[in-house]
Amino acid sequence: xxxxxxxxxxxxxxxxxxxxxxxxxxxxxxxxxxxxxxxxxxxxxxxxxxxxxxxxxxxxxxxxxxxxxxxxxxxxxxxxxxxxxxxxxxxxxxxxxxxxxxxxxxxxxxxxxxxxxxxxxxxxxxxxxxxxxxxxxxxxxxxxxxxxxxxxxxxxxxxxxxxxxxxxxxxxxxxxxxxxxxxxxxxxxxxxxxxxxxxxxxxxxxxxxxxxxxxxxxxxxxxxxxxxxxxxxxxxxxxxxxxxxxxxxxxxxxxxxxxxxxxxxxxxxxxxxxx
Ligand SMILES: Nc1ncnc2c1ncn2[C@@H]1O[C@H](COP(=O)(O)OP(=O)(O)OP(=O)(O)O)[C@@H](O)[C@H]1O
Ligand SMILES: Cc1ncc(COP(=O)(O)O)c(N)n1
Numbered sequence: 001x002x003x004x005x006x007x008x009x010x011x012x013x014x015x016x017x018x019x020x021x022x023x024x025x026x027x028x029x030x031x032x033x034x035x036x037x038x039x040x041x042x043x044x045x046x047x048x049x050x051x052x053x054x055x056x057x058x059x060x061x062x063x064x065x066x067x068x069x070x071x072x073x074x075x076x077x078x079x080x081x082x083x084x085x086x087x088x089x090x091x092x093x094x095x096x097x098x099x100x101x102x103x104x105x106x107x108x109x110x111x112x113x114x115x116x117x118x119x120x121x122x123x124x125x126x127x128x129x130x131x132x133x134x135x136x137x138x139x140x141x142x143x144x145x146x147x148x149x150x151x152x153x154x155x156x157x158x159x160x161x162x163x164x165x166x167x168x169x170x171x172x173x174x175x176x177x178x179x180x181x182x183x184x185x186x187x188x189x190x191x192x193x194x195x196x197x198x199x200x201x202x203x204x205x206x207x208x209x210x211x212x213x214x215x216x217x218x219x220x221x222x223x224x225x226x227x228x229x230x231x232x233x234x235x236x237x238x239x240x241x242x243x244x245x246x247x248x249x250x251x252x253x254x255x256x257x258x259x260x261x262x263x264x265x266x267x268x269x270x271x272x273x274x275x
Contacts, residue, residue: 009037009038009039010037010038010039010080010081010228010231010232010233011038011039011040011041011077011078011079011080011231012033012038012039012040012041012079012080012081012082012083012224012227012228012230012231013040013041013042013043013070013073013074013079013081013082013083013105014026014029014030014033014040014041014042014043014082014083014084014085014224014227015042015043015045015066015070015082015083015084015085015087015096016029016042016043016044016045016083016084016085016086016113016220017044017045017046017047017048017058017085017086017088018044018046018047018048019048019050019217020047020048020049020050020051021050021051021052021216021258021263022263023052023216023217023255023262023263023264024050024216024217024219024220024263025048025050025085025086025217025220026042026044026085028217028220028221028224028263028264028266029042029083029085029220029221029223029224030042031266031267032220032221032224032225032228032246032266033224033227033228035228035246035266035267035269036225036228036229036231036232036246038228038231038232041073041077041079042069043066043069043070043073044061044065044066044069045060045061045066045085045086045087045088045092046058046059046060046061046086046088046092047059047061048086051258051260052216052257052258052259052260052261052262052263053258053259053260053261054260058088060088060089060092061092063091063092063094063095064095066092066095066096067095067099070096070099070103070105071099071103074099074103074104074105078104079104079105079106079231080106080107080230080231080233081106081107081108081109081227081228081230081231082105082106082107082108082109082227083108083109083110083111083223083224083226083227084096084108084109084110084111084135085111085113085220085223086113086122087113087123087127087131087135088122088123088127089123089124089127090124090126090127090130093127093130093131093134093135094130094134096135097130097134097135097138100135100138101138107140107227107230107231108138108139108140109139109140109141109142109143109223109226109227109230110131110135110136110138110139110141110142110143110176111142111143111219111220111222111223112131112136112142112143112144112148112152113148113219114127114128114131114148114151115145115147115148115151116147128151132152132173132174136152136174136175136176137174137175137176139176139177140176140177140178140230140236141176141177141178141179141180141226141236141240142170142174142176142178142179142180143179143180143182143219143222143223143226144170144179144180144181144182145182145184145185145219146163146181146182146183146184146185146186147185149163149166149167149170149181149182150166152166152169152170152173152174153165153166153167153169153170153173154169155169157181157186159190160190160193160195160204163181163183163186163190163193163195164195164197164202164204166181166195167179167180167181167195167196167197167202168197168202170197171197171198171199177198177236178196178197178198178199178236179195179196179197179198180194180195180196180205180226180240181194181195181197182194182218182219182222183195184215184218184219188209189209191209192206192207192208192209192210192248193205193206193207194244196237196240198236198237201237203237205240205241205244207244207245207248208248210248210251210252210254212251212254213261213262214251214254214255214256214261214262214263214264215251215254215261215264216260216261216262216263216264217263217264218247218250218251218264221246221247221250221264221266222243222244222246222247223243225242225243225246225247226239226240226243228243229242229243247264249268250264250265250266250268251264252265252268253265253268253271
């Protein structure tokens with residue numbers, strides 16, 4: 001008697017923007033899902049004209065188009081985990097928050113993309129306010145970078161203690177299930193140190209700083225890897241640890257392409273085994 005192979009595969013959804021340069025956004029998320037052997041589905045929020053040197057244009061999709069993509073995926077395929085990336089404006093944030101209320105969008109990881117690691121604000125103040133009130137309380141985890149954490153915690157962040165205090169304050173103020181304050185925008189040996197808080201534990205995740213300027217897509221990759229690990233059934237802290245390990249390896253194999261900041265190497269295990 002032949003055995004029937006188990007073909008079930010975990011499924012994750014990314015709700016994010018397109019990066020024409022392929023290093024961040026939807027492109028990074030789908031590659032990250034694939035690396036984890038998780039089937040990737042997507043809802044596009046905006047199209048950026050972007051390369052390793054920056055963003056030259058952003059076109060938002062109508063919120064109805066975002067809603068239709070999420071409904072199409074959730075209504076037929078179903079997902080075990082979801083991540084949000086660049087939601088861009090108030091209307092899209094409101095639409096996604098409403099769907100998170102109405103649909104099963106489990107294991108919601110909110111990467112609150114609003115300030116780049118260089119400190120440039122990417123979305124309007126009123127969009128930030130709505131993200132805080134309507135989306136963060138629905139998140140299983142939110143993953144602000146240094147500058148986003150400064151806004152969410154209303155606190156300047158310079159030291160590891162500041163990162164810890166910010167994580168606790170974001171938990172209390174905005175009520176996500178957990179917070180990961182990312183240290184890519186810190187200086188010295190804190191660059192690459194992240195702080196996790198969920199109300200019961202406060203943990204410092206430390207890897208060696210990778211000395212490269214080719215860091216484009218680290219934030220997207222980390223949140224997508226966390227969602228992938230949640231879709232695979234890991235508990236939250238273990239999903240964060242595995243994702244951190246993945247992003248560190250991807251940074252160690254980042255790609256020297258373009259004239260600015262190259263992207264992380266999502267398929268590092270294939271790179272190191274040769275073509
Ligand atoms: N040079 C580095 N060495 C080691 N880890 C790093 C380095 N830079 C970033 N990381 C890690 O990458 C992950 C993403 O954090 P980061 O603060 O870079 O997010 P982000 O600002 O959202 O990303 P981006 O710069 O792509 O917008 C975190 O786990 C962070 O610690
Ligand atoms: C479309 C899009 N989404 C997100 C980011 C930020 O990416 P990251 O924080 O990973 O560099 C980006 N540059 N472009």
